[in-house]
Amino acid sequence: MTAVTLKDVAERAGVSIKTVSNVVRDAPRVSEATRERVMRAVRELGYRPNPSARRLRTGRSGLIGLAVPELTTPYFAELAHRVRAEAAELGFTVLIEETLGDATEELRLATGIGASLLDGVILSPLRVAPDELAPVADEFPLVLLGERGYERGEVVADHVLIDSVAAARDATAHLIGLGRTRIAAIGVDHKTSETSRQRLQGFQLALHQAGLTYDPRLAPLVKEFNRPNGLLAMRTLTSLPAAERPDAVFCFNDMLAIGAQRALYEAGLRIPEDVAVVGVDGSQAGLYSTPSLTSVIPDMAAIASLAVKCLAARIRSKEPLPFEVHLAPYWLDVRESTEGVRRPVRM
Template sequence: MTAVTLKDVAARAGVSIKTVSNVVRGIPRASEATRERVLRAVEELGYRPNASARQLRTGRSGLIGLSVPDLAMPYFAELAQHVRAEAAGIGLTVLIEETLGDASEELRLLTGTGAALLDGVILSPLHASLDALASVADTFPVVLLGERSYASEQVTADHVLIDNVAAARDVTAHLAGLGRTRIAAIGVKTQSAATSAQRLEGYQQALYEAGLRFDPRLAPPVEEFDRRNGLLVTRALLGLPPNVRPDAIFCFSDIMAVGAQRALHEAGVSIPSEVAVAGIDGSEEALYSTPSLTTVMPDKAVIAALAVKSLAARIGSAEPLPFEVHRAPHRLVVRESTEGVRRQLAV
């Protein structure tokens, strides 16, 4: 089969070869209508840029990496979709890697032989050290996702995040506002993790503001943010004395909340009349769970847009750019698991 060329795409779109080249390379010189026409022609003809030839000609491959801990987690799978779509809009192709939270794997895409093929990397690190990441960011375009546990004046790489303390405070305050007084928190990590620490801080702040006492028995440690830990910890919480047993549970991820709901169902505990449940992540799974799950929803589309645009700016700059921290918005979405009102799912 003859390879589709820029000339073929230009003929289909009714524009010059130069215009097609600019659109494919993400150079913003064409109007939005022209860009859409070119991208439609690219899709219809199945045009694929020759990355090796492009790299020899321009010094860039048009490839970027997205490195996340676990693609089985709905949050990261959904985020990857947004990143891919955002990158495609400016002519970039995304190579997606899964690290499983291993520090050496988190650094491999930045420093290994494969890094030579990439123009830059968007990384969601769990365990790679700040010093190691900072040393890479000085010489290679990197944007970090997720929480940061260092002070703002120590910014050593571009970073995109949400205010996790505020997000956890919002959902805990919602539960307290429903009159719940024994609010458990599932997600306190056994090892140091910025996400867990910040969500715990927000949870404790909301308890204090509601005049409730923090009881460590209601915040047991977990190893991972997964369904199994949500299930097992909730089973243990239900075994506490009646005056301690929770009347609400805030899970630090939606999939842990799904596990918690399963444990409550097994025990014959009604949600939310006996125990209200809420999560954080805004995953599609939360919408389809039974009952539908109240959750804090980070704006994943904005997170992806900020990350891709920050990386593209760093790739395209001839001079070093100052590192920046970008905060994406979040919102609390109240559903059946806390409000108790049954609604038909709008599809």
């Protein structure tokens, strides 16, 4: 197949080659109508900029990286989908990598896989420490996703996240509002990741505000945030004497919650009559589970948009920009696993 050229795009859009070049480079002073017409032609023809030629002209390749722990997790799969779409609108192509939660791999990918290839990286780290990323962010465009601690007010890179402490508190408060008093937490991990730490903090805060006591026996450790570990953790909880079992559970993500729901089914316990269940992520799997899963839903569109635009601004700026933390919205979607009312899936 013959490669599509700028000239081909210009002819399809009815504009000059220079106009197409300006749109692809996201240059200013191009009308929105012209930009839309050119981008439509780009999509229809499948035009892809030549990274080598582009780097020679501009010093940039037009390639950015997205590094996430696991592409098999629905949350990160959706994130990758949305980041790719947002990046395409700004003229970037995304290379996607999984780190599998390995600190060495996270640090390697944060540098741009040999920064000669990538213009910048969006990284969702699990294990690498913030102080290890600080020197990288000073020299290379980097945006972080997910929960990180900034207790001393030190922001080491641009960061996009939701308030996980508040989200966990709200989810737990919802369970308390249903009259549940023995609430378990599934997601306390062996390695004390920042995600686990902050969601546990929000869980404990809601209990304290309601005058309830945190019981470590109702927070079994998990190795990973996946369905098998949710299943095993809930089996531990259902094996407790009847009077000590939980009447509700807050799971730190939807995959843990779906595993927990399976264990409750195996134990002959009803959801939510015997045990109410809440997750985090708002995954499609939770929406279509039986019963449908009440979940904290991060605004994925906002997270992807903020991350890509923040990275693009850093890539294109000729001057150093101050690092910023950007909070994305979230909301609690109450479904059958706590509400108990059977209803059709809301599309």
